[in-house]
Amino acid sequence: MTSTIADDPVQLLKQLIACPSVTPETAGVLDVLDGALSAIGFTVHRLRFEGDGSYPVDNLFAVRGKSGRRLLFAGHTDVVPPGDLANWTSDPFTPREANGKLYGRGAADMKSGIAAFVAAAAAIPDDAGTIMLAITNDEEADAINGTDKLMVWAEERQLHFDFAIVGEPSSAALLGDSIKIGRRGSLSGVITVAGTQGHVAYPDRANNPLPTLARIVTALDTKIDGGSEHFPATNLEVTSIDVGNAVSNVIPASGTLRFNIRYNDLWTAETLVDWVRGRLASVDAAGATVSFALAGAPSRSFLSPLSEDVDLLSAAIAGITGRQPDFSTGGGTSDARFIAQYGPVVECGLVGPSMHKADEHIALADLAGLTDIYRTFMVRFFGVTA
Numbered sequence: 001m002t003s004t005i006a007d008d009p010v011q012l013l014k015q016l017i018a019c020p021s022v023t024p025e026t027a028g029v030l031d032v033l034d035g036a037l038s039a040i041g042f043t044v045h046r047l048r049f050e051g052d053g054s055y056p057v058d059n060l061f062a063v064r065g066k067s068g069r070r071l072l073f074a075g076h077t078d079v080v081p082p083g084d085l086a087n088w089t090s091d092p093f094t095p096r097e098a099n100g101k102l103y104g105r106g107a108a109d110m111k112s113g114i115a116a117f118v119a120a121a122a123a124i125p126d127d128a129g130t131i132m133l134a135i136t137n138d139e140e141a142d143a144i145n146g147t148d149k150l151m152v153w154a155e156e157r158q159l160h161f162d163f164a165i166v167g168e169p170s171s172a173a174l175l176g177d178s179i180k181i182g183r184r185g186s187l188s189g190v191i192t193v194a195g196t197q198g199h200v201a202y203p204d205r206a207n208n209p210l211p212t213l214a215r216i217v218t219a220l221d222t223k224i225d226g227g228s229e230h231f232p233a234t235n236l237e238v239t240s241i242d243v244g245n246a247v248s249n250v251i252p253a254s255g256t257l258r259f260n261i262r263y264n265d266l267w268t269a270e271t272l273v274d275w276v277r278g279r280l281a282s283v284d285a286a287g288a289t290v291s292f293a294l295a296g297a298p299s300r301s302f303l304s305p306l307s308e309d310v311d312l313l314s315a316a317i318a319g320i321t322g323r324q325p326d327f328s329t330g331g332g333t334s335d336a337r338f339i340a341q342y343g344p345v346v347e348c349g350l351v352g353p354s355m356h357k358a359d360e361h362i363a364l365a366d367l368a369g370l371t372d373i374y375r376t377f378m379v380r381f382f383g384v385t386a
Contacts, residue, residue: 006119010115014102024141030135052145057145073164073165076137077114082105116374151341168352189292193285212284237260304345350366
């Protein structure tokens with residue numbers, strides 16, 4: 001096989017980092033990936049989705065093979081803004097090697113996962129089975145015209161999969177120490193308490209919404225559940241209480257409270273909304289009007305079933321690192337939530353503490369190790385030699 005950029009995860013990653021693909025601008029990053037995949041036999045579909053109140057997004061879906069077992073890899077090429085460039089040692093979009101590390105925005109989250117998977121796929125025979133990649137350039141922001149619609153597009157074309165890997169940085173401290181077999185759901189809400197504005201010297205002529213807001217905080221600050229077999233306890237955090245009142249001699253007319261709930265598989269968004277409404281109903285509103293609305297669309301929780309394929313991935317990790325991975329459902333949300341609606345999915349990638357930070361970086365040895373993990377897993381998944 002002729003050597004291409006796809007064979008070398010370091011060089012491919014450098015080319016991906018060099019594209020300043022801050023959501024939703026691709027800045028050539030999908031062109032780089034398109035070229036690398038086409039060179040190793042993939043048919044690449046470039047898809048733009050738009051509408052639903054969000055910006056247009058460019059995506060990529062690649063397929064190689066038409067039979068056998070079907071493996072899907074999913075990831076994103078978009079990155080968060082670099083922030084104040086003064087906090088970076090060098091240009092965040094000029095990849096830099098130093099002391100065994102590779103620096104650049106997107107190095108950890110998650111262009112490295114994409115580069116490792118492409119390099120691993122390059123070593124797998126074309127006739128081994130079916131390999132697919134679903135890559136979006138909108139995971140870090142709205143996530144409306146990205147993976148969710150990519151999966152609908154794939155389903156409409158019968159592009160099913162037996163197992164999926166999302167290349168997010170799932171390791172906690174050491175490569176392969178953890179893979180994510182599920183994710184908590186996320187539900188955000190805003191509660192508004194409308195009272196009556198007035199002078200603080202005449203409280204009988206007003207209705208201060210703040211005491212009611214305080215009682216609501218107390219009502220929400222309670223144990224929701226004790227967790228489940230694979231998930232920690234559901235957790236609600238109040239994130240702000242605002243009245244927009246800059247003076248001390250006016251009772252405000254209204255106030256708002258914002259919160260977020262990270263929830264486990266004991267709940268759905270619908271049952272949680274009912275729980276919130278029940279807590280609100282238990283509060284004495286003291287004549288004020290209390291209203292509650294969701295702030296954005298909730299994301300669902302999911303748990304992928306433990307299976308022989310999860311065992312194969314765990315064995316591949318143990319063979320490369322010498323450690324069995326923990327199974328985790330912690331952290332925030334990811335695009336795996338969209339994929340889980342269609343089949344089993346886990347997240348397996350590099351160590352992520354530097355993601356979204358200045359001087360984001362990875363260890364080059366970890367990139368080589370992740371490539372070996374993906375390649376070893378694919379050899380066993382497809383039952384071939386490489």
